[in-house]
Amino acid sequence: MQPTLSVQIGPLILENPVGVASGTFGYGSEYEALVELNALGAIYTKAVTLAPRPGNAIPRIVETPAGMLNSIGLANPGVEAFVEHKLPELKTRRAAVIANVAGASEEEYLAVLERLEEAAGPWISPPEGLPISACSARTGIDGYEINVSCPNVRHGGLAFGTDPIQVERLTAALRARTRRALIVKLTPNVADIAPIARAAEAGGADAVSLINTLVGMVIDVRRLRPVLAMGTGGLSGPAVRPVGVACAYKAARAVRIPVIGLGGIMCADDALQYLLAGARAVQVGTGTFVNPRTAEEVLCGIRAWMEREGVERVEAIAKMLA
Ligand SMILES: Cc1cc2nc3c(=O)[nH]c(=O)nc-3n(C[C@H](O)[C@H](O)[C@H](O)COP(=O)(O)O)c2cc1C
Numbered sequence: 001m002q003p004t005l006s007v008q009i010g011p012l013i014l015e016n017p018v019g020v021a022s023g024t025f026g027y028g029s030e031y032e033a034l035v036e037l038n039a040l041g042a043i044y045t046k047a048v049t050l051a052p053r054p055g056n057a058i059p060r061i062v063e064t065p066a067g068m069l070n071s072i073g074l075a076n077p078g079v080e081a082f083v084e085h086k087l088p089e090l091k092t093r094r095a096a097v098i099a100n101v102a103g104a105s106e107e108e109y110l111a112v113l114e115r116l117e118e119a120a121g122p123w124i125s126p127p128e129g130l131p132i133s134a135c136s137a138r139t140g141i142d143g144y145e146i147n148v149s150c151p152n153v154r155h156g157g158l159a160f161g162t163d164p165i166q167v168e169r170l171t172a173a174l175r176a177r178t179r180r181a182l183i184v185k186l187t188p189n190v191a192d193i194a195p196i197a198r199a200a201e202a203g204g205a206d207a208v209s210l211i212n213t214l215v216g217m218v219i220d221v222r223r224l225r226p227v228l229a230m231g232t233g234g235l236s237g238p239a240v241r242p243v244g245v246a247c248a249y250k251a252a253r254a255v256r257i258p259v260i261g262l263g264g265i266m267c268a269d270d271a272l273q274y275l276l277a278g279a280r281a282v283q284v285g286t287g288t289f290v291n292p293r294t295a296e297e298v299l300c301g302i303r304a305w306m307e308r309e310g311v312e313r314v315e316a317i318a319k320m321l322a
Pocket of ligand 1: 021022023024046047070072074100147185211212213235236237238240262263264265283284285286287
């Protein structure tokens with residue numbers, strides 16, 4: 001038996017559930033020599049913002065027990081350079097391309113999405129039931145992942161993603177502007193992720209992805225200062241996995257739309273924890289830094305597990321937890 005690995009996210013069918021996480025895989029081409037890009041279910045791009053961003057001062061990365069802390073600061077060339085230099089190559093990808101969008105105000109998110117919609121053209125719906133990878137006419141963007149961990153400059157700098165009212169408003173405004181898959185990426189830096197996931201669903205999101213990084217800090221006790229120039233940063237890697245799995249579990253029970261799980265996935269068993277918790281798809285982030293082929297290996301391991309357990313459809317794993 002060949003298990004069915006495809007997964008539906010709103011209008012988009014991914015060939016398989018394993019993607020590579022935003023900010024850890026560039027735009028894909030950076031890994032072309034090391035990774036079989038065609039094996040990936042989805043490539044989630046580095047964040048795209050309205051203006052170019054050089055990112056934060058260095059040092060902006062430090063290793064931690066079972067993970068790393070980063071304060072890259074959404075460094076990216078801005079939406080115009082993305083359209084000019086990245087979009088043409090993204091049109092040639094077999095994997096679904098999900099553009100990660102960030103902004104410091106609602107207007108900024110909307111302006112980035114509108115520019116990307118204009119550049120990529122109308123969404124071409126693949127023939128009924130076919131994954132996007134089987135589609136010959138590709139537009140370079142198959143969906144959006146909205147990073148709501150950004151501080152809202154108009155609302156005292158509190159992250160959009162910590163307030164359900166702002167999440168619903170922003171999601172609804174973006175929804176009105178695109179027919180492509182709309183995924184809202186949630187932050188774990190909240191008391192309860194369930195109401196935030198429900199707000200994204202109420203705003204019209206096709207899925208929620210979680211988790212983004214957890215706020216952390218490392219202090220150099222000899223130099224008597226934080227190691228990162230910004231002081232704090234975002235913790236990722238195996239250290240955050242139990243937090244991510246718990247968030248996926250809670251969110252999957254709070255909403256009907258698919259949950260995409262990530263945080264600390266290093267091998268197939270880690271990904272299976274997310275799928276069993278209720279996620280329909282997964283992303284590999286920091287794991288790629290340790291082994292660039294982690295995502296491919298995770299997919300092989302999920303397939304082997306399904307064959308062993310006699311599970312026919314990957315989407316069915318979400319209902320298997322005792
Ligand atoms: C170096 C680095 C850069 C990141 N940049 C982004 C980004 O631009 N947008 C975003 O939504 N998440 C970004 N993230 C968060 C990851 O996509 C992911 O949510 C988080 O690292 C947890 O997954 P992991 O433990 O598998 O890395 C970044 C993470 C790292 C380590």
